[in-house]
Amino acid sequence: MEVAIIGIGMHPFGRTEGVSGLEQGAYAVRAALKDAGVEWKNVQFAFGGSTDAGAADTLVNNLGLTGLQFINVSNGCATGGSALISAFTSITSGAWELGVAVGFDKHPRGAFAVDPEAMGIGKWYGDVGLALTTQFFGMKIQKYMHDHNITEDSLVRVAVKNFHNGSLNPNAWRKRALSYEEIAGSPMLAHPLRQYMFCSPGEGAAALVLCNAKKAKQYASNPIYLKSAVVKTRLYGSFEVFSPCQASKQAPSPTVQASQAAYAMAGIGPEDIDIAQIQDTESGAEIMHMSENGLCKDGEQEEMLKRGETEISGRLPINTDGGCMANGEPIGASGLRQVCEICLQLRGQAGRRQVPKRLKTGYTHVYGAPGLSAVTILQK
């Protein structure tokens, strides 16, 4: 069975006082149902996830108690992608024909709080000040820049691009484009990464309605087809967050594995990708993920960014809605936000941030602690 996306919906990302994460999730589901012309009572299954805003399956209290199959998903920053993959396989297996994937979150202010013991590491790790995701990102990009001649200029350009794209996105949190100087002059949080190179934990919700592709045209004139959806966890030897040690023989990251499996499943290669939304937890992550997802060779990013190849007007637009940097990172929602953006772009409905060139194939990628990645490939 093939899978089609026939409806998309989002709640505005960023701080919304007085609206809980669950309410934002319900809002996104209702918007997606309306977009698809589908009623909740006909939805056969749902997968949903949230890290901080409650159990997704309690959304039935808001949406309607129909007795449907509703399963919660929890995979760190890859939660949204994992919810989607679960929905994908429900349809490809023939188990169900019409379902929903939803993700939402409402994180408290400040950096993500981490409980090392919940991650299987001793309490000492947090005691001595090692349990911070920001350190991992600083260390990973530090090594990458050293090995592949990437300079701070590239880190700044990624942030300039994503905040600029966010200023064109009415749904984004950060709608003010930041200048090169503002970003390059912001305080150093985890050398070489400065404050305005990081996304912040935030709020938001996104939802999709999916169906058996054979029935797609009954619902939508412009269905988008999920050519592949893959989740992979880390292999021994890959450099992951919250690792008190690493092996000296490095293995490819879960992103590399998920990416390769997704291309194989879709029967295409990176050269066929017209537009991509890839995890930009911070500037360095977007840069490294470009090569880990096969979109360029290690080190090419510096020239690509100088030439503007990843701008909305460029050869390979990346993070056209502003990414995690401009939208914030509500963990449960981000993977689905990326898919919504690809759908909007492929449908030609992205408004001021519409990519001008002809689009056929889009790509989404998320990466989450403690080391897993979800990738989808979409086509119209």
Added chain:
Amino acid sequence: MGVYPGIKETGFYQLRHILSYENNRENTSRLKKNYHFKEHAMPNKQIPIQDGLFTWPSDNPRLIGSKCGHCGEVTFPAQKSCAACCFQDSENIELSREGKLWTWTIQGFPPKSPPYARPETPETFVPYGVGYVELPEGVRVETRLTQNDPEKLKIGMTMQLVIEKFAEDDQGNELMSFFFKPVEEGG
């Protein structure tokens, strides 16, 4: 140009100047000497932040890792089973004291407490180095560094293990943890 040019302009945290970790440590040592003069009947105990991370008490402390009897992979901290080959055939080993800096960063803002065991304010916080040191046993250990100046940290430089006081507990005992310091510094 300062190391952290943004701080004075944005007031991100109100530090008047950046203290190096070495200076701060000397200040702490002087305080400790005064404390001993007054409380000479009750010497402070030095307690590891976590049992089993390193040999202690010791004049030549070592990190304690484990080596898999089946595939030979080395892990830190010590584990009973091997994540590389899934066998449960691991034994504890003491790791070398010197290695190469594989990567590094500087923690630039006070970590949330809990879990951070040192209560800090933006005024008291001193940025600290964090890195991975590759040891001859074929394992890279994540560690705090004694150096926090980005101009003085280079991938590939030789680093040496030191056990130092990290914090104090309620009884005034010193909580000890492991750090790596650059060898070229001369102490």
